[in-house]
Amino acid sequence: MLKIFNTLTKNKEEFVPQVAGQVKMYVCGPTVYNYIHLGNARSIVAFDTIRRYLEYRGYQVDYVSNFTDVGDKIIKAAQEQQLTSQQIADKYIAAYQADTKALNVQSATKSPRATENMVEIIDLIADLIARGFAYESAGDVYYRARKFKKYGQLSGQDLADLELGASQRVDVQDTAKKEDPIDFALWKKAPENEISWPSPWSKGRPGWHIECSAMANKYLGATVDIHAGGEDLIFPHHENEIAQSEVHTGQTFAHYWMHNGFVTIGEHGEKMSKSLHNFVTVHELLQQVDPQVLRFFMAATQYRRPVQYSQTSLADAQTKLQHFQTAAKNLYFRLQDEAFGDFDAQLAAEVTQLEQQFQEHMDDDFNVQNGLSDLYEMMRLVNNYVARDQVNRKSVEQLLNKFTELLGIFGLEFQFDNNVDQEVEGLIQERDQARADKDFQQSDQLRDQLRAMGIILEDTPQGTRWHKE
Structure with missing residues (x-):
């Protein structure tokens, strides 16, 4: 039974979608004015991993994730780079x-x-005005937050605290237009020469929060099964989405609210963010780190927990990933054997038991740490099995398929390339002969030559195996 921690109720709840076997999932996407940093990527990877697990469990997932392609930050970036807002958005969406x-x-x-x-x-804004939950003021439109009786329920804040917080973020011009300090913008009148759209209230652009309400409603309907994003979106973004959407439709906006933990950096565990100028972009990291390592680094921590970024943690992820890769490749190479032993029923039973344990752990709010412990145990079975003198083709195939399927939930994929040119094949055979002749100096020289060509050799009891670096 799959259970999900619901931010709204602060409890783990049994997951029951509106339609059996189908999941409507909305994940808030980026504001596209810069490259995404590792903190942004954490959310993207976390919910992609969750989506993959839901699909592995047999659900059909309708997964919508938006781009905020208009706003103050995009306009500022466009001015700095001497581009239009659309060009900035197109650049960073690509x-x-x-x-x-x-x-x-x-x-x-x-x-x-x-x-x-x-x-x-x-x-949507016009409907909120018609229902008395929004009002126009000098070309802007604001939402009457206090009128929505459940306002603050998701974030656990009361109105007094929200009013105090609003008074500490004083924008004199903005406050003067509001009926109440806690009201929030649905539409903003645009200055001259800035990107804008005509509306009944002014030429302007939408507030940030209204976008997701409109798009979730359009593409997934009045109610979604799962609404997700970073924990920094709980307030005000998701709080405001609920207020807007539930007044508009008269229905529950989302049944399950999921929020991922931050990526932290430095000895004090500071949140990585653009506003704190302590971020590293994925664009930069991908030039330095294997993408699979970066993916595994973020996917290997339960989504609600923070992830501490450091060179040490990346190196640890690389080591663990290499162990998985080696185990999978060794299984693949045993498929090339010419002689096979009997089918191993006990091995099959152990793999089935480990998969059941994996499901139990992942069904507990996607507890990937415990799920990975089951895969480490499965890797031990793999390593013991491939070390045997004889293996069974069906056993190898089943083990390889299951092992790679479960690792695929974490976004890990394995390439088994056994095609090399004649020169490389000849060098491998020449080295095998040197080893047979106990000419270890020649053997080492050939190994180094192959490494320089990007070919990594592994000497096993079953013969020489290789893979491309």
Whole structure:
């Protein structure tokens, strides 16, 4: 039985989707004014891993993740780079897609852009005004937060605290337009010469929060099964989405709210963020680190826990990943054997038991640490089995398929390339002969020559195995 920690109720709850076997999932995407940093990627990888596990468990997942492609930060970046807002958005959406592809993140079912859904955004704002939950003021439109009786429920804040917080973030011009300090913007009148759209209230652009309400409603319907994002979105973004959406539809906006922990950096565990200027972009890291290592580094921690970024933690992820890769490759190479032993029923039973344990751990709010402990145990079975003099083809195939399937939930994929040119093949055979002749100096020289060509050799009781570096 799959259980998910629901931020709204602060409890783990049995997951029951609206339609059996189907999951409607909305994950807040980036504001595209720069390359994504590791903190952004943590959320992307965490919920991609969760999506993969849901699909492994047999669910059909309708996964929507948006792009916020209009806003103050994008306008500022456009001015600094002497580009239009659309050019900035296009540039960083393309970069996002390239970076996430490198991290083996599955494409969303739909990736809507705010600017493509302006009609729906304006219609939603107009409906909130008609219902008395929003009002126009000098070309801006604000939401009457206090009127929504459940406001603050998701974040656990009361209105007095919210009013105090609003008074400490004083924008005199903005506050003067509001009926109440805790009201938030749905539409902002745009200055001259800035990107804008016509509306009944002014030429302007939408507030940040209204975009996701409009797009979730358009692409997934009034109620989603899972709404997800970083824990920094709980307030005000997700709080405001609930207020907007539930007044508009009269229905529960999301049944399960999921939020991932931060990536932290430095000895004091400071949150990585652009505002603190302590971030490292995925674009930069991918030039220094194997994408599979970076993916595994982020996927190997339960999504609600923080991830501490350091060179040591990356090196640890690389070591563990290499162990998995070696085990999988050794299984693949045993498929090349010409003589095979009997099918190992006990091995099959042990693998089945480990998969059941894996499911139990992952069903507990996606506890990937415990799930990975089951895969480490499965790796031990793999290593013991491939060391035998004789293996069974069916046993090897079943073990390889299951091992790689479960690791695939973490976004890990393995390439088994056994095609080399005649020169390389000849050098491998020449080295095998040198070893047989006990000419170890020649053997070492040939190993080094092959390494320089990107060919890594492994000497096993079953013969020489190799893989490309």
